[in-house]
Amino acid sequence: MHGQHDGPTREELPGAISAQAEEFSRRLTAAGQTRVAAAAQATVDGLHALIAELRPSGEEFRLAIDFLTEVGHYADARRQEWVLFADVLGVSSLIEDLNNPRPAGATPNTLAGPFYRSDVPDMAPGANISRDHKGDPLAVEGRVLALDGSPVAGALVEVWQANAEGLYENQEPDRQPEFNLRGRFRTDPQGRFHFLTVKPKGYALPSDGPVGQLMSALGLGLERPAHIHFRVSGDGFETLTTHIFDRSDPAINRDAIFGVKPELMAEFRALPPAGGKRKYALDLNLVLCPARQGENETSGRR
Ligand SMILES: [Fe+2]
DSSP: OOTTSOSOOGGGSSSOOOHHHHHHHHHHHHHOOOHHHHHHHHHHHHHHHHHHHHOOOHHHHHHHHHHHHHHHHHOSSSOOHHHHHHHHTTHHHHHHHHHSOOOTTSOOOOOOOTTOOSOOOOOOTTOBOOSSOOSOEEEEEEEEEOTTSOBOTTOEEEEEEOOTTSOOGGGOTTTSOTTTTEEEEEOOTTSEEEEEEEOOOOEEOOOSSHHHHHHHHHTOOOEEOOEEEEEEEOTTBOBEEEEEEETTOTTTTOOTTOOOOGGGEEOOEEEEEETTEEEEEEEEEEEOOBOOTTOOOBOOOO
16 A cells, blocks of 8 residues: 555556556546545555466356455354354454554564453452363462563452363353453552463364365364453553463464464463363463553453
């Protein structure tokens, strides 16, 4: 796109601009430049350059149209196949990074994903967010800090995670208790919070639709390494939405939606077993950055 963005100009785009793309540009210019027009121009230029490079046959073009049609058929209020498509191409993650840059030292922001709920009740410090106690116990202790290392007192820390089988409470409401593995805590004057839970398992994105079929044809997986989601809000700070990943998960280097960053990998430490169960502990710091001037930004809404 043009103007305040730093992307390539049309003249710098690889490949020749087709006659049709040039004519499209002339028509748009006559109609007046808007942000939508700039997006349409960049899309047409990119598509024409792609077609010039790949030279698809009529049959291949029809298959591409069939794929996009099928993605549309799979998208409804409960299942957003288009979002899944954007996620596995890394597009959702890139848009998140561009819109929510974090200074060095601040915890990176990531997508919230589809399983967040805002209606979880407040819980006392140290509460167990596993309401069915199924899985290996995990004790989480964290601190919320500002960029200069000072504690953020009274911050709201929301957490949500999959269970030991890799499923969220709202994916199987008949099998898991309401609000299972979800919590809402406040930091103490030292910025600390702690809670008990069970060790989450990684999971795979839906493979039964056209995006799953495409990924399979490409030989790419749909796995997400085990993680716990956090959303932290404090007065005067940008709301942070992030994940903390289990660095020992075999899929840690191939997260299907590109959420893993070095700062977000942590050790889920094994503790001496107790009561015949393995036990784990996780310690983490979540570092907030100041709210942007004139905004109390909530990022990563999705
Ligand atoms: Fe998740």
